[in-house]
Amino acid sequence: MTDFYNAFLVAKVLKLAPDHVTVFIVDGHPAGALDDTWSRLFGGMIRAGEITEAVTIQRMVWSTIGYDSMLNSHHLHQVPFLEEFRSFFLSRHSLHFNDALDCDNLTVVLLLRKDYLAHPRNPSGSVSRKIANDKELVQSLKEFLPQHNVISSQIDLFSMKDQLSLISRTDILIGMHGAGLTHTLFLPKHAGLIELYPNYWPTANVHFQAMARWRNLKYLQWQNTDPSNEHANEYTVINKSALLGMVKNMHSSICS
Incomplete structure (x- = not known):
């Protein structure tokens, strides 16, 4: 990006x-x-x-x-032409976005990181910072937001146009720290990002927090502090109660 x-x-x-x-x-x-x-x-x-x-x-x-x-350059107060870059990127993929907010029908997307061959220097396709209990989280979010659209997606499986089509209508984006969160650049102007970190990954990596700040988006973060939630092959169990609490706060912040 x-x-x-x-x-x-x-x-x-x-x-x-x-x-x-x-x-x-x-x-x-x-x-x-x-x-x-x-x-x-x-x-x-x-x-x-x-x-x-x-x-x-x-x-x-x-x-x-x-x-x-x-x-x-995450320390910068602002980055030039960022909203124009967003418009350029979406329009070049023939996507005409609508930034209107409908608080009665929010779209909440949980991005999934799975092992995949993303780079020729990583022939094993192994990635870190994966969510172990994604199905439990999605079910809980659907029960918590029964009138809203809750989606989990391994977004790298889609074409860039299909990725952008989903992200450009996402109100709350949730995901582990990773390259997929660069899509923060293409969220609607009212949207929010919830960024998750395992306990072995430093929260000083503020790439996506900076992107959210530059675009005046809402931002929350969570880091696992319980080592027992870290499993083999770099899977992390996300605290369900903590996530639901952040989604509730994000919903209130977006729709207040």
Whole structure:
């Protein structure tokens, strides 16, 4: 997401039409699941590793690289053009969002982290910070919010457009600290984020708290303090009562 934002920001500052921008990716990674997103956002993409003969590029801009992005400067009071970036990202996926709030019909989404092959340098596909009792949590949330829409989703299984379609109509997003929470950037303007941490992961990692702050979203966090709730293969049992309490507070905060 930092790379997407960096490229957007360069094009914005230099007044380049996205359809006239070709993204040149200089790294050693093979083609991946996000290549289609680059092509949707801009006029196309080229990987350096796919070039087999000498080429001349007439006009090139060297963008800010990866985590040097302002999105990774969590101390900043504000980040430029963030709402415009959200609009750009959604519209380039042909999504027309509606920020209207209906407190009688909220959508609550629990993001699930499961083992999956997300990166060529992690061939085992093993990920940390997984929820052990997600089914129990979803059932409790449905009983707690019987008139509302409660969904659990392993969002990486969907196309980017389908991910954005879900997130852009989510009022309360709940999930373990992890890359999926970058979708905080695309939540409705009234929404809230509840971020969960296992006891082995430092809450000083404030990437998504910063994103929520920059967008003036509601934010709550929880960290496990009971070692017995940490299970094998980096699964964590989430305290059901604590989560329901935070959802109740978030509901009140959004709808007050």
